[in-house]
Amino acid sequence: MTNADCGCNMANQKDRTWTARQLMAVLVLLALLPYALAQAQDYTHQEYTRQATTAPQVDDIGGDYALPEVQQSLPRSVWLQGLDVILLIAGMGAIAYAVHRGRRRWVITVVTLGSLAYFGFYRQGCVCPIGATQNVAASIVDPELAVPMVVLVFFLLPLLAALLFGRVFCGGVCPLGAIQDVVLLRPMQLPAWIDRWGGLFKYVYLGLAIWFAVLPAEQRDFIICRFDPFVGFFRMTGVAWLMGLGVALLLIGTVIGRPYCRFLCPYGGLLAIVSRFSFWPVSITPDEELDCGLCVDSCPFGAIEDLRAKRSTCLACGRCFAHCPRQQLKWGQIELVDIENLVSEQKPASDPATAKAAK
Ligand code: SF4
Numbered sequence: 572m573t574n575a576d577c578g579c580n581m582a583n584q585k586d587r588t589w590t591a592r593q594l595m596a597v598l599v600l601l602a603l604l605p606y607a608l609a610q611a612q613d614y615t616h617q618e619y620t621r622q623a624t625t626a627p628q629v630d631d632i633g634g635d636y637a638l639p640e641v642q643q644s645l646p647r648s649v650w651l652q653g654l655d656v657i658l659l660i661a662g663m664g665a666i667a668y669a670v671h672r673g674r675r676r677w678v679i680t681v682v683t684l685g686s687l688a689y690f691g692f693y694r695q696g697c698v699c700p701i702g703a704t705q706n707v708a709a710s711i712v713d714p715e716l717a718v719p720m721v722v723l724v725f726f727l728l729p730l731l732a733a734l735l736f737g738r739v740f741c742g743g744v745c746p747l748g749a750i751q752d753v754v755l756l757r758p759m760q761l762p763a764w765i766d767r768w769g770g771l772f773k774y775v776y777l778g779l780a781i782w783f784a785v786l787p788a789e790q791r792d793f794i795i796c797r798f799d800p801f802v803g804f805f806r807m808t809g810v811a812w813l814m815g816l817g818v819a820l821l822l823i824g825t826v827i828g829r830p831y832c833r834f835l836c837p838y839g840g841l842l843a844i845v846s847r848f849s850f851w852p853v854s855i856t857p858d859e860e861l862d863c864g865l866c867v868d869s870c871p872f873g874a875i876e877d878l879r880a881k882r883s884t885c886l887a888c889g890r891c892f893a894h895c896p897r898q899q900l901k902w903g904q905i906e907l908v909d910i911e912n913l914v915s916e917q918k919p920a921s922d923p924a925t926a927k928a929a930k
């Protein structure tokens with residue numbers, strides 16, 4: 572593992588020099604800007620037509636056919652779309668603050684519950700960047716298709732936040748992550764190889780989702796939305812087998828932290844790629860690394876590797892902070908002398924060099 576893979580950084584995050592990879596990531600995101608502006612222009616020039624006025628009318632159909640009053644819901648007002656964006660930014664901002672400055676998990680818990688209520692049950696899982704991946708992919712190949720600005724913003728902002736601060740969207744703003752987080756009762760550690768190999772499946776799913784989204788309009792399918800295992804809970808209705816899958820994932824999620832996020836979420840795959848370049852990744856310790864290994868089993872998502880939070884898989888949940896003696900010292904929970912005792916007790920077992928020598 573390289574420094575770029577983990578929260579480990581030279582001089583404990585004091586080195587702020589941009590690496591070539593980070594610069595490249597910024598350029599890639601900037602390259603998306605013309606696309607975003609073009610989409611915005613396309614969308615604002617499109618007239619909204621209700622299907623009720625364009626579909627075959629009663630006279631065309633004949634018989635006793637009665638035209639339903641509403642065949643397509645009205646678009647959400649601009650103000651309410653703005654509210655969605657503001658809450659998205661506020662949620663990610665609060666989590667970025669909580670993991671980088673405040674280092675308080677209760678803030679993340681509050682955001683998690685708020686997002687579950689608003690983006691989950693109130694907004695019924697829509698708009699969401701996971702599904703937006705398909706809209707964006709389809710609009711790139713189909714000039715007839717324009718993506719609503721709010722969808723585009725929801726797709727891009729969590730990626731930008733991941734580039735800056737790590738996966739703060741996953742920390743508690745995403746309703747799919749939130750619903751799995753609240754059921755996590757007794758997390759157990761999985762062997763690292765399960766995360767490594769099982770985690771590849773989300774990239775396969777991402778590839779399939781893009782493939783189906785870019786097919787010609789008549790064959791196009793948005794499989795991420797079609798097979799979303801949790802949206803049925805938010806809408807209180809859904810296909811039986813899909814609701815069953817959601818229940819199964821939540822039951823598994825009581826002991827295995829966020830199975831959908833770790834193994835299935837296609838947008839999580841994109842976030843994992845972007846967060847590898849993040850400028851201020853999550854670090855378990857507030858300042859100087861101790862390498863004592865006390866945090867090693869604290870992560871329910873298998874994101875601690877070689878005593879560091881791994882950038883691509885760390886979900887910015889803040890659970891590991893409380894296990895760090897340096898953090899406890901900052902909070903005034905222990906004295907300096909306790910740190911030395913804890914470190915000397917733990918070091919022989921956790922020191923990678925000692926472990927290697929023992930093998
Ligand atoms: S991995 Fe996917 S489902 Fe999980 S929190 Fe992140 S975006 Fe949401």
Ligand code: SF4
Pocket residue numbers: 853855869870871872873874875879880881884885886887888889890891892
């Ligand atoms: S517990 Fe794991 S996922 Fe949560 S912040 Fe720490 S390393 Fe990241």
